Amino acid sequence: MNPTIKDVAQKANVSIATVSRVLNNLGGYSDKTRQKVNQSIKELGYQPNAIARGLINKRTQTIGVLFPDVSSSFSSALLQGIDEFAHDRNYSVVVCNTDKKGSRTLKYLQLLREKQVDGIIFSSEVLKKEYYEVLESMGIPVVLVSSKTDFAKVPYVKVDDYQAVYDAISYLIAKGHRNIAMISGTEGDPNAGTPRIAGYRKALEDHGISFDNGNIVYGDFSFSSGCTAMEELLLRTTGATAVFAASDEMAIGALSVAAKHGLNVPEDFSIMGYDDLQLAQMVNPPLTTVRQPLHDIGMIASGKLITMIETEEDVSSMTVPHSIVERQTVRSLPSR
Template sequence: MNPTIKDVAKMANVSIATVSRVLNNLGGYTDKTRQRVNEVIKEIGYQPNAIARGLINKRTQTIGVLFPNVSSSFSSEILQGAEDFAHGRNYSIVVCNTDGDGKRTMKYLQLLREKQVDGIIFSSSELRDEYRAVIGNMKIPVVLISSQSNDPAIPYVRIDDSQAAFDAVDYLVAKGHRKIAMISGGKEDVLTGTPRVQGYLRALQKHGIPFDERYLVYGDFRFESGCREFENLLRTVPDLTAVFAASDEMAIGVLSAAYKHGIKVPDDISVIGFDGLQLSSMVVPPLTTVRQPLVEMGQMASEILIQMIETGQTATGQIVAHSIVERQTVRTLA
């Protein structure tokens, strides 16, 4: 038979309420008592039940995190930050891979409701009204990462995508490039696709470079679309000197396709990515990129959410700083 909280209290010679307070870091006991309770827990192998603990503090110490593509490097770095902070505050994380599918997202929200999570981090996908309604009925807080909602009261953590794209193209122009192509995300992607295209166009306009629609193509942020769209660009605008890819995965796809065609980077073509994934420093040549502090963004979202859970107070959105990481895929033209 599994040991119970009553067994712990009896062996530690304290009340059940004291054991509960130790388990939930609520205070009201001495260090000696906390040490004794933890020793007994370890000695008898007691495993606290999250639901049972939730009956006492009305929380299960769990957070739901929803990603459209949990296997991507982008998602894994955000998750690392969110989980690191949550773990330090004795929260566990339930990860859901929605695959960008509305029905699947609704199914996962129902699952998180059944699991009685204390809050939700919603990443890289639009928080539609139907999702917001479900979360509202759950009466738990939600924080967005690289996402948006029609409700301005919902806090978020994100960069200024339009300004970051502007800075990437401005950087290329400063290096002497004027025939600059862009591989964007999806045409209908209002979260990050559209703002980054707007930044690209603003930078061209600032420098008096006429926009040629042949230089703007659309992928889906993934490696394969970077390969495909770069080959399309080679056919339609073979005189281009630089490519701005709206994700590091697509930029790495450009590097791969360039190698396949015997095109040298940066001697023949310059490439700048977007995201600052750890992977971007590992490719050959190492990728110049616009860095989002993804791990830090995950930590910030987790911190904001837990603060809302524990205080019941609302929070405001956070725009975090981006930066350009110079490596070896952009050259200066004479």
């Protein structure tokens, strides 16, 4: 039979209330008492029940995180930051895979309700009205990552996708490229799709380059979709000298297809990505990309959520700076 809080109190020769205060860091006891209680917990192998503790402090010290694809390197980098900050503040993290189309989102929101999580981080997904209504009924805070919403009191942490892609295309133009293709994310995606295409188009326009719709193909941010999109671009024979991909995984897919067709990167074709995943440094040649500091974004989002949980006060949204990381997949074209 598992030891109870009553067993710990008896062994430490203190009251159950004192054990509870030690477990919840509430103070009101001596350091000697704290050591006695902790020693008794260790010797008995007592495991506090999060739900029972929540009845005392009205919290379970648990947050939920929803990703459309938990297997992606993008999600992994974010999760490391989220979990690192949460762990340092004695919170646990429950991770849910909602599917790229969000088909499981409502199911997981119900699960997180049953788990009595203290707050939720939404990553890379639109906060639909039906989701928001569930969160409102749960009465817990939510923070968006790589997404934003018009709902009041829902903060976000993200880079400026429009400006980041504008800067990436301007970088390629400065390298002498004027016929630049783009492998976009999901068509119509308001988070990382539409704003990035808008940045692409505006950069071309501001540099006097006409937009060609035939230079855009769509993927879903995955490696396999990058392969498919690159194959389609090569079939179109648009004469593009460079391709910008809206994720590193799609850019690496494009690299793979280029190699399959005997194209040398960057001698025959330049490729640029977006994210600066660890994979970007590992491929050959190493990928030139737009860096969004995913680990830092995860930590910031986790920090904002826990602040909202513990203070019950609103926090502000944050746009995190991006940068261009030059490696070896983009070459300068000779001046014409």
